[in-house]
Amino acid sequence: MEFYRILSATLLSLLFLTCNASNSKLFREYIGAESNSMKLSDVPINSKVEFHFILAFAIDYTDDNHPSPTNGKFNVFWETNHLGPGQIGSFKGSNSNVKIAVSLGGDSVGSGKAFFAPKSKTSWVQNAVYSLTYMINTYHIDGIDIDYEHFKASPEMFAECIGQLITILKKSGTISFASIAPYEEINSHYLALWRKYGHVIDYVNFQFYAYDKLSVSHFISNFKKQASNYEGGQLLASFESGGGGGLKPANGFxxxxxxxxxxxxxxxxxxxxxxxxxxxxxxxxxxxQDLLAA
Known part of the structure; x- marks a missing residue:
């Protein structure tokens, strides 16, 4: 009897650990913001991971020449020379582990900042749903990423607009996943969104490279801090391949x-x-990818 009691306790313990483990084989990479010669096929893909390309960016502004806000009417701002509907559709057809997301906002547009600046919650959400649904269907996109970094609206307004947008797009089947890309200085807006709409957000692309230089121990400490802030979320580690701050891949990442x-x-x-x-x-x-697949 004692044997079965110990066995049952052991099995329950293993089940608990399995259910609470949050390791995943998800790899994500932003693409399209800095070159018109990049192809999806340039990037090596490990068949043992789930791979997300994130198109950077779609912005609710007019074109680069004289950009101005359009109140939720999103336009394509990534380089489409090799990242057009045909290339994306064909590539996904040949790579079953690849999904495509589009990132909204980003840091800049033209020579200025890309602001989240809705005229009203209702009109912004309506315009965003309409314009993004068309874009998502045209470009064979599976999900959206929220990467606004400058705001002319309160955290509460941001939370309602983005939360309702994700909810509507998911309910309609237009997208299958959503992520957010916060960093420390703008956490107030993203935490307001998380507190009310965290249940419709699948991944947290926290920009750990926005910190100053980090040691391994500081990186892990900051990772656990953000895991607590975004409790229950799937938090990804990150670095900037061109330099920047945070913990670099050659120095302990x-x-x-x-x-x-x-x-x-x-x-x-x-x-x-x-x-x-x-x-x-x-x-x-x-x-x-090798680390995630192992």
Whole structure:
């Protein structure tokens, strides 16, 4: 009898650990913002991971020449020379583990900042749903990523507009997943969104490269802090392949990821961005995917 009691307790313990482990084989990479020569096929893809290309960016502004806000009417701002509907559709057809997301907002448009600046919640959501549904269907897109970094609206307004947008697009079947891309200085807006609409957000692409230079221990500490802020979310580790801050891949990033993986906390890895990785031979894309697939 004692044997069966111990066996049952052991099985329950293993089940608990399995249910609470958050490691995943998700790899994500931004593409399209910095070059008109990038192709999806340039980037190495490990068949053992789930791979998301994130098109950067769709922005609710007019064109680059004289950009102005359009109140939720999104336009394509990524380089479409090799990232058009035909190329995306064909590539997805040949790579069953690849999905495509489009990132909304970004840092800049033309020579200025890309602001989240709705005229009203109702009109912004209506315009965004209509314009993005057309774009998503045209470009064979599976999900959206929220990467607004400058605001002319309160955290509450941001939460309602973005939360309702994601909810409507998911309910209609237009998208199958959504992510957010916050960093420390803008957490107030994203945490307002998370508190009310976290249940419709699948991934947290936290920009750990927005910190100043980090050590392995500081990276892990900050990762756990954001995991607490976005409790229940799938949090990804990140670096910027062209430099920037945070923890660089040559200086301990993979050591930190292995430690997080050992603890069952690594929700995936994402990189900014493919264009900056190309002249490095995509060595860190390969290493990241190998780590996730192991």
């Amino acid at each position: 993979f050591e930190a990821c292995n430690e997080l993986k050992d603890q069952g906390k690594l929700g995936g890895i994402f990189i900014w961005c493919a264009e900056e990785s190309k002249n490095k031979g995509f060595q860190y894309e390969k290493k990241s």
